[in-house]
Amino acid sequence: MTSSTGPILTVENLNAYFGDFHAVKGVNLEVQRNEVVSLIGPSGCGKSTFIRCLNRLHEEVPSANCEGRVLIEGQNIYAENADPVVVRRKVGMVFQKPNPFPGLSIFENVALGLKLAGITKKSVVTEIVEWSLRKSALWDEVKDSLSSPGLSLSGGQQQRLCLARTLAVKPPVILMDEPTSALDPISTAKIEELVMELKQEVTVVIVTHNMQQASRISDKTAFFLMGELMEFDETSALFTNPKNLKTEQYITGRFG
Amino acid sequence: MIRHVDSDLNSLKDLLLTMGGQVEKSLSRLDDSLADSDMKSLQEVHEFEADINRLHLEVDESCLVLLAKQAPFASDLRLVQSVVKINTDLERMGDLIVNVASSAERYLRFTVRVLPPQWGQMMEEVRWMVSNSLNAFVKLDPALSKQVLKHDDIVDCHNTDLTGVFKERMKSQSIEIDAGVEALAMVKCLERLADHSTNIAEEVIFIVTGDDIRHGRRQSV
Ligand SMILES: Nc1ncnc2c1ncn2[C@@H]1O[C@H](COP(=O)(O)OP(=O)(O)O)[C@@H](O)[C@H]1O
Ligand SMILES: [Mg+2]
Numbered sequence: 416m417t418s419s420t421g422p423i424l425t426v427e428n429l430n431a432y433f434g435d436f437h438a439v440k441g442v443n444l445e446v447q448r449n450e451v452v453s454l455i456g457p458s459g460c461g462k463s464t465f466i467r468c469l470n471r472l473h474e475e476v477p478s479a480n481c482e483g484r485v486l487i488e489g490q491n492i493y494a495e496n497a498d499p500v501v502v503r504r505k506v507g508m509v510f511q512k513p514n515p516f517p518g519l520s521i522f523e524n525v526a527l528g529l530k531l532a533g534i535t536k537k538s539v540v541t542e543i544v545e546w547s548l549r550k551s552a553l554w555d556e557v558k559d560s561l562s563s564p565g566l567s568l569s570g571g572q573q574q575r576l577c578l579a580r581t582l583a584v585k586p587p588v589i590l591m592d593e594p595t596s597a598l599d600p601i602s603t604a605k606i607e608e609l610v611m612e613l614k615q616e617v618t619v620v621i622v623t624h625n626m627q628q629a630s631r632i633s634d635k636t637a638f639f640l641m642g643e644l645m646e647f648d649e650t651s652a653l654f655t656n657p658k659n660l661k662t663e664q665y666i667t668g669r670f671g
Numbered sequence: 672m673i674r675h676v677d678s679d680l681n682s683l684k685d686l687l688l689t690m691g692g693q694v695e696k697s698l699s700r701l702d703d704s705l706a707d708s709d710m711k712s713l714q715e716v717h718e719f720e721a722d723i724n725r726l727h728l729e730v731d732e733s734c735l736v737l738l739a740k741q742a743p744f745a746s747d748l749r750l751v752q753s754v755v756k757i758n759t760d761l762e763r764m765g766d767l768i769v770n771v772a773s774s775a776e777r778y779l780r781f782t783v784r785v786l787p788p789q790w791g792q793m794m795e796e797v798r799w800m801v802s803n804s805l806n807a808f809v810k811l812d813p814a815l816s817k818q819v820l821k822h823d824d825i826v827d828c829h830n831t832d833l834t835g836v837f838k839e840r841m842k843s844q845s846i847e848i849d850a851g852v853e854a855l856a857m858v859k860c861l862e863r864l865a866d867h868s869t870n871i872a873e874e875v876i877f878i879v880t881g882d883d884i885r886h887g888r889r890q891s892v
Contacts, residue, residue, distance in 0.1 A: 626744065627742055630744070654744045654745065654748070655744070655745065655748060655749065655881070656745065656749070656881030657745055662745075663745050663746060666744040666745050667674075667676075667743070667744055667745050667746065667747050668674050668676065669674065
């Protein structure tokens, strides 16, 4: 979906707060195109807060704010003239709990984002909806029931519907916040396969509690602790020979 | 914090060390028998092999179960991978000791039975290396491992010297060709035993530091 070179995502000295509480502390990070990056770390270490800063969702929380620079394809999403709505179209997000729009059909769930983005020509919309549902490996299961409510699907299917909805506007970056923690192992495996497929066209940053999942699907892994990025390395290196003692302790379960 | 995986890892280490202990005993029996030219106790060396082979299978199986059950990471993962490799080394060491015993049985049938004093020195070095590579594993001690690696040079010198000695004796016909061939095989086996000890020592360094120093990849030794 993008052609230029250089990192797709650059985070420079990012700090995030909830009122006085300092939740993300001076994080620097660079993500290359077509990479899958996992974020791991104990609950409350700031993973969700961090990724919510990458598409300007963090500021939606009252009293929350952040400082620093986040460049998507070289453009600072916190620049004066940057529009959060446009940013969120470029940086899609899939959440822990599948959240299809209630009251909308399967088709409408995927098409809504297109409508908001100004794409209304019916043939184009139909084409992109099918493309998105195929990309999220849901097409075969729903092609005969596109007008059924999105909420009539199983949990795993709903999560793939949310992924299709995100893909429809063709964002160069997709953020996922524990997208499989509410799913059974088979649905989880499907999402994992999808992530690995999707990296041909998008860059994925995924928060996961499952270290096996991080080691299976990601190229690089970032370990967060108490708001700080402790270690960021090739996944293969981080899980076999971490450089930071805290990382070692966390991934071998020697924590606390 | 107490981790469940620790009890599995400790049992695995214990099992491997039981196997290492059998290798040491088998080598010690070999050494004593040769020192006394005692054919009867030499045959007892063979009895250790069955036990070592049984432990070889048991260690492999335990590693497989541990990997499947615990899916270990970082130093835990390196430990299990190294145990798999050390297990192979120990099994080969068991075989080599039996090979020395078999060659020695044939060697001792010839009239000239006396092994040169340097054989005893080489044996002593090899026994030191075997036992301290296992000690290094028990204590996860990279410094001791490095000492083991250094001793390999001494063994190599003994190997060269003894090979020369036996070749000379064969040329001068002070021993029969058949005896010389067995003696050379025995020396070669001792040298290989030392090599397996260095493998174990290198694995210990890998477990502790994550550095792979095999094949001269690091100049840190
Ligand atoms: N809406 C909020 N208001 C105040 N504090 C919050 C809020 N959301 C999260 N926090 C705090 O910020 C820290 C980081 O939270 P979070 O980013 O959700 O961690 P993680 O995703 O790693 O579990 C935690 O200490 C949490 O309590
Ligand atoms: Mg979270």
